[in-house]
Amino acid sequence: MIARERHLREVERLLGGHPVVALLGARQVGKTTLALEVMERTREPTARFDLEDAEDLARLDDPKLALGRLDGLVVLDEVQRRPELFEVLRVLADRRGTPARFLVLGSASPDLLRQSSETLAGRVVYHELGGLALDEVGAAQRDARWLRGGFPRSFLAPSIADSAEWRRSFVRTFLERDVPELGIRIPSTTLRRFWSMIAHYHAQTWNAAELARAFGVSAGTVRRYLDLLTDALVLRQLAPWHENLSKRQVKAPKVYVADSGILHTLLGIETREDLERHPKVGASWEGFVIDELVTRLGARPEERWFWATHAGAELDLLVVRGRRRLGFEVKRTTAPTTTKSMHAALESLRLDHLYAVHAGEHTFPLTEHITALAFGRVLDDLAPLDR
Numbered sequence: 001m002i003a004r005e006r007h008l009r010e011v012e013r014l015l016g017g018h019p020v021v022a023l024l025g026a027r028q029v030g031k032t033t034l035a036l037e038v039m040e041r042t043r044e045p046t047a048r049f050d051l052e053d054a055e056d057l058a059r060l061d062d063p064k065l066a067l068g069r070l071d072g073l074v075v076l077d078e079v080q081r082r083p084e085l086f087e088v089l090r091v092l093a094d095r096r097g098t099p100a101r102f103l104v105l106g107s108a109s110p111d112l113l114r115q116s117s118e119t120l121a122g123r124v125v126y127h128e129l130g131g132l133a134l135d136e137v138g139a140a141q142r143d144a145r146w147l148r149g150g151f152p153r154s155f156l157a158p159s160i161a162d163s164a165e166w167r168r169s170f171v172r173t174f175l176e177r178d179v180p181e182l183g184i185r186i187p188s189t190t191l192r193r194f195w196s197m198i199a200h201y202h203a204q205t206w207n208a209a210e211l212a213r214a215f216g217v218s219a220g221t222v223r224r225y226l227d228l229l230t231d232a233l234v235l236r237q238l239a240p241w242h243e244n245l246s247k248r249q250v251k252a253p254k255v256y257v258a259d260s261g262i263l264h265t266l267l268g269i270e271t272r273e274d275l276e277r278h279p280k281v282g283a284s285w286e287g288f289v290i291d292e293l294v295t296r297l298g299a300r301p302e303e304r305w306f307w308a309t310h311a312g313a314e315l316d317l318l319v320v321r322g323r324r325r326l327g328f329e330v331k332r333t334t335a336p337t338t339t340k341s342m343h344a345a346l347e348s349l350r351l352d353h354l355y356a357v358h359a360g361e362h363t364f365p366l367t368e369h370i371t372a373l374a375f376g377r378v379l380d381d382l383a384p385l386d387r
Helices: 005-015 031-041 054-059 063-068 085-093 110-119 139-148 160-181 188-200 208-215 219-231 260-266 272-277 281-297 340-348 375-381
Strands: 020-024 046-050 072-077 100-106 124-128 235-238 254-257 304-308 314-321 324-330 353-358 370-374
Touching: 005 020, 005 031, 005 100, 005 124, 020 031, 031 046, 031 072, 031 100, 046 054, 063 085, 085 100, 085 110, 139 160, 139 260, 139 272, 139 281, 139 375, 160 188, 160 260, 188 208, 188 219, 188 254, 188 260, 208 219, 219 235, 235 304, 254 260, 254 281, 260 281, 272 281, 281 314, 281 324, 281 375, 314 340, 324 340, 340 353, 353 375, 370 375
Parallel strands: 020 100, 020 124, 046 072, 072 100, 324 353, 353 370
Antiparallel strands: 235 254, 304 314, 314 324
């Protein structure tokens, strides 16, 4: 068991101010475990319904009657299986005094997002639960976290072989069982090919025409596949930053497999030796580091970007909160140096500071506004944005 105190505190805070909190995350990422901990910590009455359990589904045959008589904290697990419940939750959330608060858990399917955003507008707030982060497992475990990924059962498996076997099973089960339950009507073999292809384009700028030619379908079709797997939280898109600059800027997103362990499974990587010899080792490390930086900073989706120009200048991660702008360039080296691209980003984007995140052991200044940040010390040397 690994305590996920940061997420526990945030969910409890949100429940204190909103009638409905949606805890979203990929399958097997730990949503149910977190919800059970929230229930244990509350002093109010609690009730839980697992919508994958036939008995609980039967209890919700008349959902307004079943839920309307409850007070305190009510947890609805795998809520995307019954999207019609959102209409009932809207009625219950509008009652005077709000006798019950609802914590709904589910994978972020298109149906879930559409139903909740339309039916519960103004009443629901979202919290995304990602994989285990360094502040939860410890910076000393960063190599294991990178190789195995952040799914708890993968990270905590007794051996590397057990971890790899769990991830292979996850990929198969996700495609064959979970995808259809999310309302996605695309053959599992098709999505497996596309997911694996994205693994080879991991950390690259999206090129629909190139992927469509390689996949033998239209550009619109591959874009649909990309958006579907992004909605299911197994892929991530990092949006491009562009503003009125003299330089021609890239306007397509970067694409990443969301979990480094799943990326390695899709690439056929099992051991650390396999990873070090693979041509995507640098891209894998970049995605892993960016995910940790975003988590450490507490950057919301609308606050994180990448930047690139057609002339070759680029920045791996740009975090914008209000007037504050921080830039991050990820370098898998132990001896980082400044580059023309860094200086271009610093000047063009009017950054408050730029960090060259590297694989060495020490954090030190490179210039007045550029710092070499040791990834192993990110928990000590990089403060969250709200400080």
